[in-house]
Amino acid sequence: MPKYFTFKGGIHPGEFKFTEKDAIEDFVAPDVVYIPLSQHFGKPAKPVVKKGDKVYVGSLIGEPDGGFSASIHSSVSGTVKKVDKYHHFSGNMEQTVIIENDGQMEKDPAIKSAYSDSITPEKIIEIARNYGIVGLGGATFPASIKMSPPPGKTFDTLILNGAECEPYLTSDHRLMIESPEEIILGALLIKKAINANRLIIAIEENKMDAVSVYEKIKDKYKFDIAILKTKYPQGGEKQIIKAILDREVPEGGLPVDVHTYVQNVGTAYALWDAVYNGMPLVKRIVSITGSVKNRKNLKVAIGTPISALIEHCGGYMGEAGKLIAGGPMMGIALYTDKIPVTKGTSGILIQRKEEMSLDEPTNCIRCGRCISSCPMNLMPNLLGDFSEFYKFEESKDLGVLNCIECGSCSYVCPAKRHLVQLIKVTKAELKKKGR
Ligand code: SF4
Ligand code: SF4
Structure with a gap:
């Protein structure tokens, strides 16, 4: 029996992976796409197009604004209608390039493969920056920055993260099964970089069906497979590093401090597409799941309104109560289905009204469940108390900044305390004060 890796703490929510056997379908891009200039960690991109400009699939429409930003490209061919504020997953109206799709899906003439056996690490990092590659596991951290460690720091191990531990989501699972060689070739580029x-x-x-796919090619490409116990948040960077390598990322530190680089499988695929085919990141896989008539895994042009995907899946099942971008644990509740798919949209989860938890929080009963479930060894009960009483500095002393906002504490709390929301408030207050 193989060794199954895991970490201390965590929870076992229902998996609900309804779409795990559904092959990825190409979704035809809609007549109009809405491509936000802010869809990554860091500063929004600066628009380089204006109303009336002709664009192609892969044309640059937003350039990085400074070092901590990412490029944005058109996902269709057509004409820029305008650059204006539009609905955004953040809850704000954000600058967005709105493009009328001509239906031709004509590629930008400049697109061509940059691959050669002698491609240099510098060239790979440059392509990641110029082609808008960001972490597709949800963090959307620009890959070129992540691949460039600070002076004196080095990597020895690349962990390709295919945990997909959030309930419901299956986009990574399907991609792993359907495109294993592309993912590994992309990972080998990261390893080189x-x-x-x-x-x-x-x-x-x-996901043992995915494991068996990689068993067949691991000798050819010289990599190892680590099978993880099914537990949430197994895909968290610190948890996966601890589980597989028994390395502890120091408080306030980064994986590079323990010589480890973690990257989501979808990002490796996107880098493969950029280097081998010259195609910037303009599409991603999205699981449409929950209370929708036909659940699917779709390959979607960035900028497609979520409403178009739900319509394609047969519409809502019953009265929709909550629309979530991502999974139920760490996803973001959306206020309208006009919001477009962005690089970080791994799934759309629809919950019916009756599925939503409307329980009012009650007093803490000191059961300790939140403490034993916390993968970061924090005391969420106290962090919640401190937040309610505006004792933000005291929370800092208890390590609140190490919280990965996984929501495990809220999930297990019998008193239904909104622990992760309270912790987020504390973190935001400390950030405001520059702590
Ligand atoms: S305190 Fe933070 S890291 Fe710990 S369980 Fe709660 S949300 Fe997760
Ligand atoms: S799980 Fe809830 S009730 Fe139990 S100690 Fe934590 S905050 Fe209190």
Whole structure:
């Protein structure tokens, strides 16, 4: 029996992976796409197009604004209608390039493969920056920055993260099964760029069909497979590093402090597409799941309104109560289905009104469940108390900044305390004060 890796703490929510057997379908881009200039960690991109400009699939429409930003490209061919504020997953109206799709899906003439056996690490990082590659596991951290460690820091191991531990979501699972060689070739590019000597693909034990796909090619491409116990948040960077390598990322530190680089499988695929085909990141896989008539995994042009995907899936099942971008644990509740798909949209989860938890929080009963479930060894009960009484500095002393906002504490709390929301308030207050 293989060794199954895991970490201390965590929870076992229902999996609800309804779409795990559904092959990815190409979704035809709609007549109009809405491509936000802010869809990554860091500063929004600066628009480089204006009303009336002709664009192609892969044309640059937003350039990085400074070092901490990312490029944005058109996902269709057509004409720019305007650059204006539009609905955004953040809850604000954000600058968005609105493009009328001509239906031709004509590629930008400049698109061509940059691959050669002698491609340099610098060239790979440059392509990641110019082609808008960001972490597709949800964090949307620009890959070029992540691949460039601060002076004196080095990587030795690349963990390719295929845990997909959030309930409902299956976009990574399907991509792993349907495009294994592309993912591994992309990972080998990352491995070269960061000068690591070991590649490990990490997959939860509830995806053994994916494990068997990688078993067949692991000798050809020289990588290892780590099977993880099915537990949430197994895909968290710190948790996956601890589970597989028994390395502890220091408080306030980064994976590079323990010579480890973690990247989502979808990002490796996107880098493969950029280097081998010259195609910037303009599409991603999205699981449409929950209370929708026909649940699907769709390959979607960035900028497609979520309403178009739900309509394609047969519409809402019953009265929709909550629309979530991502999974139920760490996803973002959306206020309208006009919001477009962005690089970080791994799934759309629809919950009916009766599925929503409307319980009012009650007093803490000191049961300690939140403490034993916390993967970061924090005391969420006290952090919640401190937040309610505006004792933000005291929370800092208890390590609140190490909270990964996984929501495990809220999930297990019998008193239904909104622990993760309270912790987010504390973190936002400390950020405002520059702490
Ligand atoms: S305190 Fe933070 S890290 Fe710990 S369980 Fe709660 S949300 Fe997760
Ligand atoms: S799980 Fe809820 S009730 Fe139990 S100690 Fe934590 S905050 Fe209190």
